Amino acid sequence: MRIAFIALIAMCAILVSNIITSEISHANRGMVVSATVTHKENAVNSDGLTAEAGIEEQGEALKLAIAQLKPKFEVPEAFQGKVIREAKTNTEDKFIALTFDDGPWPRTTSKVLEILKENDMKATFFLIGKHLKDNPEIAREIVADGHAIGNHTWSHQYHKFSPAEAAKEIDDTEALIYETTGVKTSYFRPPGGMLKNGLAAYAEQNSYAVMMWSVDSADSRGNGVPVATLAKNVLENARPGGVVLLHDGGGDRSTTVQALPQIIEGLRQQGYKFVTVPQLLGMQTEAPPSQPVMPPEEHADKDTQTLPSQ
Ligand SMILES: [Zn+2]
Incomplete structure (x- = not known):
């Protein structure tokens, strides 16, 4: 269970990294992501319920990182x-x-x-x-x-x-x-x-x-x-x-x-x-x-x- 969850965290981290890279390269801040992010958030939630405390914290940190990628249209x-x-x-x-x-x-x-x-x-x-x-x-x-x-x-x-x-x-x-x-x-x-x-x-x-x-x-x-x-x-x-x-x-x-x-x-x-x-x-x-x-x-x-x- 623990190994599986760590693998999930790693996969999500790669996903987040890819999204960030994609966003910067397209100068397209705050777009994309919503459907995929919702899916991954759910995955973290359901697994996080049974994980050990340390992993839960990592899950929460990841969830926060993903939430911050939701579209945000800021004005220069x-x-x-x-x-x-x-x-x-x-x-x-x-x-x-x-x-x-x-x-x-x-x-x-x-x-x-x-x-x-x-x-x-x-x-x-x-x-x-x-x-x-x-x-x-x-x-x-x-x-x-x-x-x-x-x-x-x-x-x-x-x-x-x-x-x-x-x-x-x-x-x-x-x-x-x-x-x-x-x-x-x-x-x-x-x-x-x-x-x-x-x-x-x-x-x-x-x-x-x-x-x-x-x-x-x-x-x-x-x-x-x-x-x-x-x-x-x-x-x-x-x-x-x-x-x-x-x-x-x-x-x-x-x-x-x-x-x-x-x-x-x-x-x-x-x-x-x-x-x-x-x-x-x-x-x-x-x-x-x-x-x-x-x-x-x-x-x-x-x-x-x-x-x-x-
Ligand atoms: Zn009008």
């Missing part, structure tokens, strides 16, 4: 508390990040995941807490496929938030993301791109990256926008280091699903490679501009009247 220090629309990357390499908001959502999120898988690419999903509560399995699928995730508030509303209300919107979503997927993320996207209603200010104070976008597909306007127009909006406005706004949830997103293969193919023809938002920020070649979020009391209400629902 230079971007913490900043509003970011795109990254200043090496223009020769043409990297771009597709982002999907308002899920997880039945059917469309899974269709988006299928298309991304067929194209062997990763993207970033900004999740709404109340949708995550209803669709936890879809969120786990997003993470298992190796995509990055961010926080898009609990209820996706546009009114002014008191500091306590803003904290609840963001903290409750953060807690549920962790509880559901094991992921910690410090990427926040304000609903509607609104920066002055108290939500972004709270995110800034808590060192989130406040992630806006540089390319709007206009799919937030619903199915009235033709598929070809969505694709054209992205393909004509793409730039290296860009962040593309798309939606996989919050309503009928069938036109987004239809446009996605054209968008991917068109960007590939222009020479783009796809990365997640955390990967894109990791490629930044110069310091980001300092653009602090305005405190909510300095905000004039006019913003709320002009922003589309995003």
Whole structure:
């Protein structure tokens, strides 16, 4: 029993080592691992119950090491508390990040995941807490496929938030993301791109990256926008280091699903490679501009009247 358990520990150690090496070599921190890790954690748990004390301790240490490998999307220090629309990357390499908001959502999120898988690419999903509560399995699928995730508030509303209300919107979503997927993320996207209603200010104070976008597909306007127009909006406005706004949830997103293969193919023809938002920020070649979020009391209400629902 003891020898068998030591062998298991050794196998797990090799696994952990391989994962670490793989993650570093792909500059792809915080991704992969979830399915395999869960399996190994279970193996350690069940064997650990009957093992001798010393081995139990080793098992616990290993379990901790594996837990630390769960996806963690940290923001580079230079971007913490900043509003970011795109990254200043090496223009020769043409990297771009597709982002999907308002899920997880039945059917469309899974269709988006299928298309991304067929194209062997990763993207970033900004999740709404109340949708995550209803669709936890879809969120786990997003993470298992190796995509990055961010926080898009609990209820996706546009009114002014008191500091306590803003904290609840963001903290409750953060807690549920962790509880559901094991992921910690410090990427926040304000609903509607609104920066002055108290939500972004709270995110800034808590060192989130406040992630806006540089390319709007206009799919937030619903199915009235033709598929070809969505694709054209992205393909004509793409730039290296860009962040593309798309939606996989919050309503009928069938036109987004239809446009996605054209968008991917068109960007590939222009020479783009796809990365997640955390990967894109990791490629930044110069310091980001300092653009602090305005405190909510300095905000004039006019913003709320002009922003589309995003
Ligand atoms: Zn949204």
